Amino acid sequence: TVAEPPARFQGIDFRPSFPALEHIPFKKWKETAIAAYTNTHSGDFGYDEDPAGNWQLRTNICQVLLHTKGIRCLPSQVIITAGATQAIAMLSRLLLKPGDAVAIEDPNATFIQHIFESTGADIIPVPVDEHGLRVDDMPTHRRPKCVFVTPSHQFPLGSILSIGRRIQLIDYARQTGCYIIEDDYDSEFRYAGMPVHALRELDSERIVYIGTFSKNLFPALRIGYMVVPHELLDPLLRLKKLLDMHCPILPQITLARFITERHLEHHIARMKRIYSKRRKCLIAGLSNIFGNRVKISGDAAGLHLVAEMAESFCGSQVVAQLEELHIKVYPAERYTIVKGRYENQLIMGFGNVGEINILEGIKAIESVLRQC
Ligand SMILES: Cc1ncc(COP(=O)(O)O)c(C=O)c1O
Structure with missing residues (x-):
């Protein structure tokens, strides 16, 4: 058969x-890919690429984040990943071991919950309402190693984390010493109200900001990124190298050019x-x-x-x-x-x-x- x-x-x-x-803008993508491929050098195709990803793409991401989200970061703080999924998987592997606690929104994207569960950590569900995560309900009996949130558009209930709760959440993270994982997966499509700034603005050393090109381009592209606190940079780069060395170079250089030429x-x-x-x-x-x-x-x-x-x-x-x-x-x-x-x-x-x-x-x- x-x-x-x-x-x-x-x-x-x-x-x-x-x-x-x-x-999906295939025609433009194809033209951009041809132009990007034509500009490569044989030296770009070896084993020596940076695990953090293509420099031009990381530079472009910083510029986009500054203009659209008010995020100030350097290309050296950006790691390109295989979608937000890999960023979350890397963070959970680095920050969690069996028996640790992770606080996550309830409800949430089930695949993300499964990633956290796969580390053997205990999942602490924290309820959500029309103002986002109910920070008052964060655990007091245990100190989670990290908190996972979708503050710009809660998945799946769609609420936006209020400013009061943002400040409360940062205070909680500072007091308990945990990291906040901010997953900003679709907020460039905003239809009502003021643009929402990133939670990361409030504390760039305690928050890992995650973005993806799955919604604004297409999911099978498998390119996302994280903007990481200095303390986590080296361990995350070592982990990225261990997992897959770096993301494939050709889609990265195409995407970098796609952004430079303002097609995105x-x-x-x-x-x-x-x-x-x-x-x-x-x-x-x-x-x-x-x-x-x-x-x-x-x-x-x-x-x-x-x-x-x-x-x-x-x-x-x-x-x-x-x-x-x-x-x-x-x-x-x-x-x-x-x-x-x-x-x-x-x-x-x-x-x-x-x-x-x-x-x-x-x-x-x-x-x-x-x-x-
Ligand atoms: C909450 C949430 N975060 C992130 C993603 C995107 O994941 P990826 O970038 O790996 O495609 C999704 C996709 O559905 C999602 O629902």
Whole structure:
């Protein structure tokens, strides 16, 4: 028998935090790659690359961070990683050993929780509300080695960590001596309110800031980065070298050029308009079809929002029935550690769903819920 690649899901997928794959700027990327490859030297292809990654890419990241987030950092503090995933995996390996404690938001991105669990550390779930992490509920009986937060757009509930809680969290980290891991995965897509500054501004030596190109370009690129406190720089570089020496050079030099030539900036501006329309369409569609039976939140930034319905998604066949209709939905409860707090909420990604499909999907959700 001839082996076949696994079939991809064909249908309407409300997967949160997923970019529009049909709008990936391939033509520009291809032209940029050709120009970038043409400018290489044979010496660039040996074993001597910096584990921190391509210098020009790290320089460009510093400039982008300064202009968009108010982050002041040097290229020497930036490490290029295989997505935010590798940055989180490296930090958890460096900072945690079995029996240590790590405080993480509850709910959270399950794959990130699994990374922390894989170290053998104890996970301390900290609840989240409309102002982000509830810092009052941080553990007092144990000192975590690190705290994981998504302050610019909580994953998955979408709240933004308030300034009061930011200060409170820094105080907590200083008092307990723990590091804060700030995962800023999608906040360049902001639709309402003032731009959100990075938490790292408040303490660059206690916070590791993580960014990714998975949402503003595409996930399979596998390029992310972290801006690290001085104390962690050498151990993280040693670890990066141990794991994979450095990220592949050709995508890095292409991306560096893509940023230098301002294609990334233009792509983000274009995508912001597209996502803004999809977000509006989802909000209007939910309101039209569910009326006052739906409450929307977490929609100020990113590629997903939260729809709270009158009905529960737990224990019912809603998800399975919709999947039979080729529609994938994501109940908030699948992202929780402590169960039972978000049974009526759906996390709805609109990044990779066109407007016609958004409306079709909402109608199907309503009709399945009506029959339950
Ligand atoms: C909370 C969160 N952080 C980071 C990422 C991005 O990970 P990566 O850069 O490895 O693609 C995701 C992707 O879904 C996410 O949900």
